[in-house]
Structures are given as C-alpha cells and as structure tokens.
Amino acid sequence: MNIDYNILRAYGGVAKKVAKDDLVFEEGTTPRFFYQVIEGEVMLFCSNTDGKELIQGLLAAGKSFGEPSLFLEKNHSYSARAVKDSVIVIITKDKLLNIFRDYPNLTNALVKTLAERVHYQSSLFKIWVNPIPEEKIMSFLEVNYPKTDMNERKEIPLTRQQIANYIGLRVETVIRTLVRMKEANKVEIINRKLFY
Amino acid sequence: MNIDYNILRAYGGVAKKVAKDDLVFEEGTTPRFFYQVIEGEVMLFCSNTDGKELIQGLLAAGKSFGEPSLFLEKNHSYSARAVKDSVIVIITKDKLLNIFRDYPNLTNALVKTLAERVHYQSSLFKIWVNPIPEEKIMSFLEVNYPKTDMNERKEIPLTRQQIANYIGLRVETVIRTLVRMKEANKVEIINRKLFY
DNA sequence: CGCTCGTTTGAGAGGACTCAAGGTAGGTGG
DNA sequence: CCACCTACCTTGAGTCCTCTCAAACGAGCG
Numbered sequence: 001m002n003i004d005y006n007i008l009r010a011y012g013g014v015a016k017k018v019a020k021d022d023l024v025f026e027e028g029t030t031p032r033f034f035y036q037v038i039e040g041e042v043m044l045f046c047s048n049t050d051g052k053e054l055i056q057g058l059l060a061a062g063k064s065f066g067e068p069s070l071f072l073e074k075n076h077s078y079s080a081r082a083v084k085d086s087v088i089v090i091i092t093k094d095k096l097l098n099i100f101r102d103y104p105n106l107t108n109a110l111v112k113t114l115a116e117r118v119h120y121q122s123s124l125f126k127i128w129v130n131p132i133p134e135e136k137i138m139s140f141l142e143v144n145y146p147k148t149d150m151n152e153r154k155e156i157p158l159t160r161q162q163i164a165n166y167i168g169l170r171v172e173t174v175i176r177t178l179v180r181m182k183e184a185n186k187v188e189i190i191n192r193k194l195f196y
Numbered sequence: 197m198n199i200d201y202n203i204l205r206a207y208g209g210v211a212k213k214v215a216k217d218d219l220v221f222e223e224g225t226t227p228r229f230f231y232q233v234i235e236g237e238v239m240l241f242c243s244n245t246d247g248k249e250l251i252q253g254l255l256a257a258g259k260s261f262g263e264p265s266l267f268l269e270k271n272h273s274y275s276a277r278a279v280k281d282s283v284i285v286i287i288t289k290d291k292l293l294n295i296f297r298d299y300p301n302l303t304n305a306l307v308k309t310l311a312e313r314v315h316y317q318s319s320l321f322k323i324w325v326n327p328i329p330e331e332k333i334m335s336f337l338e339v340n341y342p343k344t345d346m347n348e349r350k351e352i353p354l355t356r357q358q359i360a361n362y363i364g365l366r367v368e369t370v371i372r373t374l375v376r377m378k379e380a381n382k383v384e385i386i387n388r389k390l391f392y
Numbered sequence: 393c394g395c396t397c398g399t400t401t402g403a404g405a406g407g408a409c410t411c412a413a414g415g416t417a418g419g420t421g422g
Numbered sequence: 423c424c425a426c427c428t429a430c431c432t433t434g435a436g437t438c439c440t441c442t443c444a445a446a447c448g449a450g451c452g
Contacts, residue, residue: 046321054325056318068311068318077318107303114310115264121317122252122264122273125242128324128364129250131441133408159430168324173408175432192417192431327409329440355398366441371400388399388449 001064001113003036003099003106005089011099013091018042024080024088031069031076034096037061040086044078045165055165058083068114070096127167133177136167138186141196153188153195163194197260197309199232199295199302201285207295209287214238220276220284227265227272230292233257236282240274241361251361254279264310266292323363329373332363334382337392349384349391359390 009015015038018024024035027046035042037059044056044065056078059065069076070093082088091099100106126139140163145154156163164174178194181187188195205211211234214220220231223242231238233255240252240261252274255261265272266289278284287295296302322335336359341350352359360370374390377383384391 046318046325048322048326048331052325052327054321056321068314071307071311072315074315077315078321107307111267111303111307111310114307114314115267117314118264118310118317119268119270119273121314122242125250125252125274126244129242129248130244131248131364135244160432161430168327170409171430172410172432176408179432356400357398367398368400368442369440372440375400 001036001067001110002062003064005036005038007099007103008036008089008091011091012095013089015087015089018082018086018088020082020085022082024082025066025076027077027079028075031066031073033066033090033092034064034070035066035080036064036089038087038089040082040084040088042086042088043081043083045081046078053165054168055162058162064113067110068117133167133169133173134181134186136169137163137174137177137181140167141187145196147196156194156196158194197232197263197306198258199260201232201234203295203299204232204285204287207287208291209285211283211285214278214282214284216278216281218278220278221262221272223273223275224271227262227269229262229286229288230260230266231262231276232260232285234283234285236278236280236284238282238284239277239279241277242274249361250364251358254358260309263306264313329363329365329369330377330382332365333359333370333373333377336363337383341392343392352390352392354390 005013013036018040024042025031039061041061042059042063042065044059045053046056047053057065065080066076068074100110120143123143126143127136130136130139141156144166145156158166160174160178161171164171167174169177178187178189182189209232214236220238221227235257237257238255238259238261240255241249242252243249253261261276262272264270296306316339319339322339323332326332326335337352340362341352354362356370356374357367360367363370365373374383374385378385
C-alpha cells in the first residue's frame, strides 16, 4: 500500500521522525493508526521472553504497515521498530477511511497489497518446513532475492544477525553455514559481503 | 471469503468431489481457479524434498482458498489436499470477477478475509520465534484455539502428527512434550484426546 | 478377531546452541 | 595520518536436546 504523501497530509496525516532503534508500536497493543514509511527503514518483528527476535519484514520508503490489525481491530501481532533514522506518516483510521471514500480506486490497491502479503508470508513457510540450516538460507534468499534469468549475483544488504533473525537460527550457525555454502559455490562472499 | 453457493453456481461455478488424500492443486503450479469448500476439510501445506509437510491451514466448509495467488497471477505457494472426503466449488477467475462486478459489497468481505489471513499468519510467527517445543505448542494452541474467559478446556481436534506438522517438530517430540505439559497441568489428556 | 491408524516409549547419534575469545572493517577524533 | 572505537564477523570447544530408528501398545472398525 502506498498512498500519495500529499493526500495523506491533506486528510490529516502527520509526519513523524523516529530515531534508529525507536519502537513505533509494540506487539499486543491496540492499533490506532495507519503507518507509511516516508524515509528510512522500519522492521516488523515478534520477540520471545528471551529477547530473541524474529523479523517478519523490513519496510523501505513507500511501504505501509499495520493495516490488517487496524481494519480488523485486533491487537498488533508484531512490533515495529526503526532500523535507521526514519520518517513515517501516521494517520488515524477515521481519516484513512475518508481517503478510501474519496479515492475508491485505492481499494484495489489495498486488495493487491494484502494479497501480496498473504502470498509472501505463505512463501516464507518454505523456511520452516526445512530443518537444515543451508536449506533455510536458500529458501530465505530465493523468496526475498529471487534469482533472475541472468546469473548475476546480487548483494544481500543484510547483516548476518538479520539473516539469522529472519530464519530463526543463531548468528554463528548462519556464519558457519554460509562459509560452507560459499565453498559449494551456492553463494559468494567478497570482503564479508554476501552475494546470491 | 464465503460466497453464496447459489451465486457461485449461477455464475458458472462447478461442484467437485475430492476423495480423502486427493490433491486439489500443487505448490508451484499456475493458479487457475477460485476454490471454496462446501463439505469436508482441505489442508494447505508446503513440503520439502524429504516429504516432510508443514501445515499452513485447515479449511472447514465455507472457507475459500487460493485467492491471493489467483489475483496476483503468481504461482501457488502451497499445495492443497483434502483430508476428508470433500466437496469443493471451483470457478474461473473471469467468472469470479463477474460476481465481484455484480456484487460490489463482496469486495469488503474480500478485504476483511485477506486482512484476517495476514493477521493470522503474523500471529503464527510466535511459533517460530521460540525454539522450545513446549513454547511452540503453547503458541500454536493459543493462536488457533484461544482460551476464553471461562477456564473450560476445549478439545483439540487434531492428531499428534497434525500438531507436529503445524509447528515443524516430529511426532515423538510433540508427544513427549505434551506428556510433560500434562504433568505441569498446562493441557489435559483424557483417553488420548488433547484438551487446552 | 484381526487390521489399520494413531499413540507411546526407549536408546543412540548428530548438530545447533551456548559461551568465550579474537579478528576486521569503517568511522571518528586528535 | 594514525590511534581508537564500535559494530559486525569469525572460530573453537562442549553441552544439550531434538531427531532418528525401532518396537510395541491401544482404540476403532469391518
């Protein structure tokens, strides 16, 4: 979902700065706003009592989040935190609904966004069905950074820790597995940067 | 999503019997239809090369499936198989769109369905963030069979194998964990039936 | 009764996790 | 230009626990 910034502003949306590592909202709380990233990057994740975190998504500028909970009036099923200094637009449900009323075409965009998210989350199950670290990493890479026809490898803009937090393994396991995958030529590692 | 059976029929939907264990469609194939369960039960799952399966959902009568892939024209991200003798209605995308054209109110239902699915799948991440079998089972039970105010325990209508396939553990691990949870009074087991 | 499907228990191996320590790149400040 | 700092990456050793494989038990049904 990406609603024009000017429209959001015109209907009462407010831009807000969030510093790196600031929480935008927390798992289990009641949703009150629609959020859209203007600048920076926001991470959606859930955590357990040990402080371990599982990443559900990393959102770049232009992406929205929190809609499903807002529409359903169910509590947030994940937390949101800025991973860089960011700017996000916040708008209440009422005002958002006004936008949808005046711009009915947006409904199609909403359906598409939600369908994409369902499809994406479904694809992620590939990570969980396979207990072998190497397969998990492969699934993760293929879902998030699918190979194009050309054999060009793309750089993966994530830390080892972030990859670990996506697939539910420890950093050390990810590192050791990546080394093995590099030797098997399944990925490339140049100057500590990962290419798939 | 639940579209009236008569409408589906009127617009060209076809009822089809599927025997227990029959595949409705397979992961990775191109979606061609919208599906709705009339009778029986359908399981959505993905599998790995070892034949291990991970359940993404069990659909009772009245539930639809396969919409996101259909709308997005992306390949199915899971397989669908009847777990009981079932009847499902099948209708092509074109015909489905005719229904949406003539019954615009259904769009709201669609948005709600998709939002619910996103929210549900988000909740499931609780299973993966926690490496401890007991916590996984607790998360699974709480997401799918949430405790009501009353302390009445509900029977969980799943086999141990199905639970294992939901949370990505082996049957034996699930069984051993459930025994421990029973001793800790976190669940009840009466005559092999599980109550939460 | 005997079959089938699901549940249960046991013993052993493998591998991810844990904890601890060191290495390296990039940025900052003097 | 260099020393330092911080964040991230890497390696090692040992423990724990899930998986694996095998076998037996129990319930429901024709």
